[in-house]
Every structure is written in structure tokens, then in C-alpha cells.
Amino acid sequence: MSALAFTLKIKPAQRVDCSPLTPDMLAGKSAKDIGATLLQCGKQQLRADSVFDISGENSNHIEFRNSHHKLDYIGAHMQQGSIVVHGDAGSYLGLQMKNGSLSLHGNADAYAACGMAGGLLHVHGNVGDFIGGALPGDRKGMRGGTVIVTGNAGDRAGDQMRRGVLLIEGNAGEYCASRMIAGTIGVMGSVGKYVGFGMRHGTILLFKPTDFHTTIQDCGHHTLPFLNLMFKSFSSLPSKFAHLSQNRVHKFGGDLANDGKGEILLFP
């Protein structure tokens, strides 16, 4: 069975909520029903077949083609199957996704992987602010799963992150890992100012030296055996992080303004 493909055929004037187009929501539906699925667009509701050319039938494997940065909520709440997006995605990509795999070949806007609980989000491109963060008003961000970004991330990556793994192969903006509760964030490129601002627990892996604010303090150089386990758990990921092997790091602890049990591990 070929993948169920949604090829964008209009230029959306307003943002389109694509959250009904996930393997869970479309499981068992006929082509007719899928075409009649209503998508919120501004104050209107549009039929899916008026926005997309729909082909294929395997609803467990969905593709978005010719995707556009106004398509929001792609893969939101998904619990199974896979979604592949060719082109850009809007905000809330993989919002609160629970399982399955979601990959984007393009750039995503803010709040990608927000409140994510499980599964794999692989972005071949850049993402906006608050990736892996919490929705405004929520007190916890991402709480499970794995996110890989091959490009750069905006500000506040991993804001209030609770658990899971967020790996950024490019650069991260300011306030990376702000208010982090726990989990692991890796940034291979540079990070902006105030990395780990208000972090309470959790681990940040950095590969380029940066200036820390004053409540992040130097804990010295150490060889940490737990990194071997972490690298092993990364080894099956389709990412540059899969090739890490050096377990000698420069450890910084903080944020002392907020309990200070978090750690920033700087690789030489």
C-alpha cells in the first residue's frame, strides 16, 4: 500500500490546523471520509480535499507534500505510525505527540515538539523558538521521546523540559534550556546567551565554549561513566550525536538561582 499523501494545492491565506490528519485520526476511514475531514482555517472550516490533493491509502504512513509554513499542528497528538513532511511546517509541529515517527524535510516554526511525550521527531532543517518547550500556561515542556534537529533552533529551546532527549546539530538561540526541569539537551553548534537560565535539573551537552551567566558555576573536568550509556542510547539515532565517544568533560553546575542541580557538560 502506498503512503497516504496530502499535496498542498492552494496557497493558504490563513493558518491551517492539520491536527486531524494523523494516522490515529484517519485509521479505518475511507478516502471519501478523509477528503471530507474538516480543517480549521482562521474562522472557517475547510474540507481536506479543498486544501490538498489526496492520494494513496496507507493511513499509517502519511506524507505531506509541497508543505507550507502556514500548516500548523502537523502530527499533533499522534500516537502511532509515521508522518513525513516535504516542505516547511508551521507552528506546533508534533505538539504533544506520544509515539510514532514524524520527520520534516524543511523548516518548522515555533513550539515544535511542545509537550511531546514519546516517539521521534526528526527535523531536517531549522526550527523556531520553544522547541521541546511548554505551551504558554503549561508548567512542563517535553516529557519524553527524542527530537533531532539537523539545523538551528531558535530561542528558549527545551524551555521547562521535563524528560526526553533534544538534540540540535546546529546552533541554538538564547535562553537555551531555560527553566529546564530534567532531561537531556545537546547542541553541537554555538548557543546564545543565558544557556541553562533557571535550570533545576537535567543535562546540557555543549561542544563549543560559551560564556555562562554567574549562577552557572565551574565544577571542573571529569570522566563520567554514565556518558558511555548515554552514547550507547544515541548510537542507533540517525544523527551526528550517534558518533560521540569522548566521556571526558568540563562540568558546569547550576542554575544556582534555582536549586542548581542541573549540569552543563562541555566537550573538549
Add this chain to the structure above:
Amino acid sequence: MIINGVLIDDTFAEAFNMRGTRVIITAQNHKWAHIAAATMTGFATSVIGCGVEAGIEREMDASETPDGRPGVSILMFAMGSAVLMKQLETRMGQCILTCPTTAAFSGIDGDAETVTRINLGKNLRFFGDGFQTSKLFNGKRYWRVPVMDGEFLTEETTGMVRAVGGGNFLILAESQMQALAACEAAVEAMRQVPNVIMPFPGGVVRSGSKVGSKYKTLIASTNDAFCPTLKGITRTDLSPEIESVMEIVIDGLTDADIRKATRAGIAAACELGASGGIKRISAGNYGGKLGQFQFHLREIMA
């Protein structure tokens, strides 16, 4: 049945249901992994006085261990799960947490039907006084406890399974030296068998016991029928030429493992043969009334 001049008695070893667990201990090098493992499995020869029976199962290469460092796997057995859990926790705290460079990992994983998860480092983490942190890798939780040499890393739980303890056989020889040589050969061969340990010192026990005693407070006492110095004054089980008897006790994860180890051990002892002073192989039992398992020597060696 006679193998290389050694008579194999038509008897059986009687063994019991136990609970068993495995822990993988890693360290900077094999030297320290062995020190940690030997300490943890020290004073664990018999459940009667030690609570658990424990021993080193085998050495593990760095490539086989979870954290990629040299390691040793140990097995620990007890008559009940409560004792096993208590002893594991105490021994982890006093022997592994304290030992430089070590880390501890689960040695038994499997489905919840056959494997019960028990605490490995779950409560040890509180030694960290709030500075402990946990990490979840591939669905398994690990604890990192800051200690003076760096960081103590331990998995949160390990697996406990139903196991078998008390498999045994006796080596009857013409001299103490020859009995010991045969035991050493047997233990060496049995250490190659996975999933078993021989919990007594060097794998060998010289003070085999019978049930009961003339003293009311003792539940077990010396097995006088197999004591060579009492040949003339008690109802002996020994022929005139026997001057020394030693026993090897085996605990294993399954009865098949014990069978394999028994066979390997007896075969190695018999290789020294009658010419090496080895005369008879026997086994200890309670008439088949107490244990859930019987290991018939002739059946195993057939």
C-alpha cells in the same frame, strides 16, 4: 557405574526452590571489578548462616558490559524474595557503593511473567543527599550518586527469578591432597558453565552436614557417616581406603544449569581417576523428602 575407575554411586543430590538474581559489576579494570565482586559475595556460603549464597559467575569483557568497562557478573540466591532483596541492598551499599570506580547493572532482564524487578540502586540513591540525579536510557533508569572518587553509577533495578539451590556431589579420595586436587579440577570445569555458582570457599566445602544433632539446639551437625576419622566408631558410609571427602555445592538459575555443571564437575574429577586416588563420587540428600529437585548422578553422567 564406573568412570575411569571411579565408582559413581546410585544416589541423588536433593535441591530446593530458591530465588536468584544476577548483578553486573564494572570498574576501571578487572582487578577492581574482582575486588568489588569478591567483597559483595563474601560471607555468602550458605543461607543457613549468611542469608544468601553468592558467588562470581564469570569475568566479562568491556565489550559485553552496559557501560563498556571491564566487569564481573555475580549470582546471588536466597530461600525467599524478602531476604534476597534485603541482602542485595545491604551488600550493594556496603560493598559496591564503597568500592572505588565501580558501577552496578541489572544482570537479568525479561518479561514480567518470569522476572520480578527488585531494587538495585533504587534506595542507594539517597546517599546522594539530594545531589543524586537519574537518567533514563532505552527505558531503563539509572542513578548517578556523587561520591568522593567521582560518580557512582547504578541501574535502578535488577531482575529476580525462580532458581534452584543445593545441587551437590561428594568426592571420596584416598588422601586429602588428592580430594582437593579433584575438587579444584571440578570447580575449574564448572566455572565454565553459565548461570551457576559454587558458593563455598573456592567452590569446595569440607564440613558436609546431616540434619539434626545430639544437641537439642543444633538443627544440623557433622555428617559423621562421611567423616574418615570416625570410620571405626560410627555407622560409616566409607570404605577402608577413603581418607578424605569433599563436597561441591551448586546453585543455578535453572535445574538444567545445575545438571550441566554437575556433569562437567564429575567428569573433571573422574579424569584424575582411580590412579589419582579418586575412588567414589556420591551426593547428599535427605531421602528425597525435603527438596523439590533430585539430581540422580548416574542419570546425569549417562
